[in-house]
Amino acid sequence: MKIQVLWLIGFLILHSMATITAKTQTLRTISYQFGPFDSSYYNTFAVMKPATISNDALQVTPDSIGNYSLNHRSGRIFFNRTFKLWDGDIKVASFNTSFLINVFRVNNSVPGEGVAFLIAPDTAIPPNSSGEYLGLTNSSSDGLPSNHLVAIELDTLKQDFDPDDNHIGLNINSIRSNKTVSLSKFNIQIAPNGTKFYVVWIEYYNKSLQVYMAEQAQPSSPTPSKPVVPVLNTDIDLSTFVKQYSYFGFSGSTGDHVQLNCVLKWNLTVEILPGQNKRNWFKIGLAIGVPLLLIFLLGIAGLSYYSYKKWKARSDPNILGALKSLPGTPREFKFRDLKRATNNFDDKHKLGQGGFGVVFKGLLQKENLEIAVKKFSRDIKGKDDFLAELTIINRLRHKHLVPLLGWCHKNGMLLLVYDYMPNGSLDAHIFCGPEKTTLNWNLRYKIISGVASALHYLHNEYDQKVVHRDLKASNIMLDSNFNARLGDFGLARAIENEKTSYAELEGVPGTMGYIAPECFHTAKATRESDVYGFGAVLLEVVCGQRPWTKIGEFQLLVDWVWWLHRERRILEAVDERLGNDYIVEEAERLLLLGLACSHPNASERPKTQVILQILSGSMAVPHVPPFKPAFILASMPGPDSFSISSSLTNTADITPVSSGWTPHYINRDVHGGEFSDASSLM
Template sequence: MGLAANLRILAVLLCLAAAPPPVSANSLKTFTAKYGAFDDNTLFATTPASLIGRDALQVTPDTISDIINLTNQSGRVLLKQPFKLWKGPNNNSSSSDRVASFNSSFLINIFRINNNPAGEGLAFVLVPDTNLPNNSSGQYLGLTNSTTDGLASNRLIAVEFDTFKQDYDPDDNHVGLNINSVESKKAESLNQSGIQLSPTGAKFYNVWVEYDGVKKTIQVYIIEQPEKDGATPPRPDSPVLEEALDLRGVVDQISYFGFSASTGNTIELNCVLRWNLTVEYFSDDNGPLIKILLGVGLPAVAVAVAAAVAVAYYRRRKKRSMPINILGALKSLPGTPREFEFKDLKKATNNFDEKNKLGQGGYGVVYKGLLQNEGLEVAVKWFSRGDLKDQGDFLAELMIINRLRHKHLVRLLGWCHKNGKLLLVYDYMPNGSLDMHLFSDSNSKPLSWNLRYNIISGAASALHYLHNEYDQRVVHRDLKASNIMLDSNFNARLGDFGLARALDTEKTSYTEAEGVLGTMGYIAPECFHMGKATQQSDIYAFGAVLLEVVCGLRPGTKVGGFQFLVDWVWYLHREGRLLDAVDKRLGEEYVVEEAERVLLLGLACSHPIASERPQTQAIVQIISGSVAVPHVPPFKPAFVWPSMPMGLEDISQATTTMTNTTSFSISTSNFGTGSTSQYVSRDSNFNLV
């Protein structure tokens, strides 16, 4: 425990020592969780028609479900952990007693299939158990049925997002507060707010449901998720719905949080893509600390902690001049990844034989290995990072790799530290890297279209996880075909996190003190000016990958009189001959609509202005075919500096790198006609506003 933590505990104990002992046997605690990729099915209870898939809670069946019939379905997805919402007996509490507060924020997508009429709706719920009522499809939203609707025994409240008008509804686009019934106690149309819950085409909405257990009021806020900004926008100032509500007497004292939804004769997809939940709850257990304090005596414990603080302070001063203990830091990593013996890895790789060499880069050499005792094939990376100024940077990087969990990321199995050398052990990918198959011997069979499309879909899902669903925002900084690995079924696994960095919550970019790192052809133009990596620069690199997968050509290939692949593809787009860019080795063995979609998406991701590139959420939707590709202009736009909205930190960086610069141009053969692209820079002293 750190010095600051010990000091805080000491302060608390000294206050407790001067205060009378607690008299209540009940304590108010707080539960907080953030759910993004929804890859842990053990946390949620689902009903037969609902599932967890495509990185979202699919509250009613989605299009890839085994359930073919999407009509007249209902479902619930609930957090398995219940919460006690007030003190005392269930039916014997004063109305003036404290009720638990909660704050639930989530990102939803209610998708209208083929632009047909939508129905019926999605709801955030507090319910007494994880059961789904029978016959709760259609107007009943998975909440009640024709027999039970309106009964106090339902013990539920719901905030409904209704897309189908019943006789008791104001319209087919409203939010409502429901108590034991699908007929809302209070409903507010969203038309005047400019919000269409289930529009033509996909839109995503951020929702906040906040309950104040002191004031006993519930408020609902909603705002559209900006298409060009993956970050959650600030909560609006004014709620779309507000109502007095005392949970006691309505719901059970111990209740479950989650979502319900339904379809009727009209259908929709009801998806929850992110969910943050904070709940106050009551517990009868004050924990071991209070019991120890009351048994031993607070003054004595305070003295003991004071001694611990003194020892910690001495040790802290002593360690300031000591180097980082990398071995100790590795053994204390969260999740305690496996430590391998060097002799076992040496044996597995046949003494790191060149014949077992899988690849080599600036950050190490990778060998294939076989752990014979386990029958496990692994990839062993012998790390050599002499360019790092200290081991702290390396440990910060390893912390990222160790905690990433996604089916389309290469999994870290463990590590080994021997004589100052560090080895990382990964899952072995038997089909190597994507570029090996795209650019192999021309006599070999080309990678099929179905496999290519599946690979880019998986890579997009992995990038979306890094940018939006991991508990920190991560920029990969070296996304390219050679870093997309393929498992035994040719599923994409994004790997090589040698350059990856996690961003602080308030930051949007990572500054590399030693200049721009990455691979030419994949580096976004703004990186050369900012010296920074951003989520948008990752998307630029992904655009380059999309084009090379479809075209079968590397980003730096000179083709058709152009210096770069992207310029040639943009030229074909302008000429109305976009499909001429498809890899000739495929012949006619590809899906025309998919090829055109991916090529246009590749150009959209390659937009010279970073803020114009689609976000990963939209990219995943576009590849799946549920969202149209954004408009791609026939001529490649000019790069303009600054190319994205900047915070104060970004402006400071731009000012130091661009002072006294007004404009410059780089002559490139953009469209095979010798035209010049103007790269315009604004004077940082007065135009960066």
């Protein structure tokens, strides 16, 4: 009871302090004025080549031909410091900026492509971002929320999604503008014949954005008055799209046609979000008095001691002991650092959720490191899953596995910390809406090959044999270069070297659509069942359809693909969003390999070594019969044998009509009845 009273007193004191402090705080802004620009500004700006600083201007695209062509180039220039644009209370910082710009046609040619004012999480320029991409994105990344980009584009070349070749647009994570306005009705021509200078004002206040433009006679002339009417006016909550700490700058590109994008002056004013005012705290402390502060400190001490005792009672020494004794000793993170990194595990930072816990995105400020934090459930089984996952992946090292950084166990909470994968999960790119660009063929083939390499490592190259048991597109992560990283080892188990399967006593492991038929009868996970899951992933990546998709009279995707194979129309299964932009030979190879891996009978599926050889083109795909074979419960020799419940089937009564991949078998149950097709057992 004493502790509660002390805590109440402390709370009241803190509340009074916070109220007084809030009243005394004032908003601050910080302003910068840049230009004319000379070489000294290389110390102030991050200049991404071929952008340069020359001729008293920021040349967002190069200003002279030199030893290379001006065509198909892209560049970025940023003020080389970040600004905090929102805080935990979703207070969004206001800012205003103005810049003097000259967009010049080279030899009075057709202008192209454009320039943009940009808010971005980093200064790096994406590869292949010339032409229509304005140095913002590329064909692989355009439209991804992980870009965290907001830009105001001045576009001078019409694409099929643009209103004209002289417009301003608001771009969020994409070169396809969320809002566009033609500038012709304002008598503004961004890139006219001859030389014109324009001042652009961008103002952001209270989640409202306005853009103004006006002509200036010469760079040395007085700045014109800001127009009364904005050329673009919209509401936008930056905290929804940009990272908390972001850069301000410019981006531009050229394509088949070229132009010079020159920024001659730049002013920037940014609101500094309120912080702690030490002098106010000092005055408050004097006003309240030392006695009350002492009581407050006593209350905090009592509460801390009580919390410590409660934490100690909840802590599991067995788990802590197991964690401390792990080989390789992964890093132990402090709970307060992970809590701060994820903004107290805010739902806004949630990346995904599964049966074993929730994954949050976080940022370790001191290390400037983006992380993914997996928060396990608190029950006993959650602790077992936590230890199982950590024990297995602690020592795994492969370029196509999600790297584990460390762990944390605090106040009964179990956490694993991974590298953050900026491009999210594979399924988000395969099953995206029409507003996003789907993965191209080369990336799909690259991702499939990466997953196969990771699976081969788990099955054959690691010092223990590991079965993943939950291969699916949502467990395949993509790094910044769209390399596949297999993750989520919550179901994975290591099996002893003399065995080939792991028994799951509490039910069938995995996700429907990816589970091999034999697992429903044996409750065992094997390397062959992992290959079945890989086959399901392979087909969904090529077809752009979920494994359980019903197509016409077919209940499953694999049945539809097998029917197309029988009809010699298998290429019709290729994702129609790809159009004809795929390699026919590779597509047929992957589809047939997907069917081979999806063989109902485990012993007929290819091994991972064979899969890698097929993907590399050094080995042909094994013959796939025109009819899907039926599932057969057959005894497997030696340690591979399945344990079949005699109440269901007597394996001695299973008689194949023919061997190998032939589709039809006759099964007899223990009472002598017949099934015309063994797949009816499913």
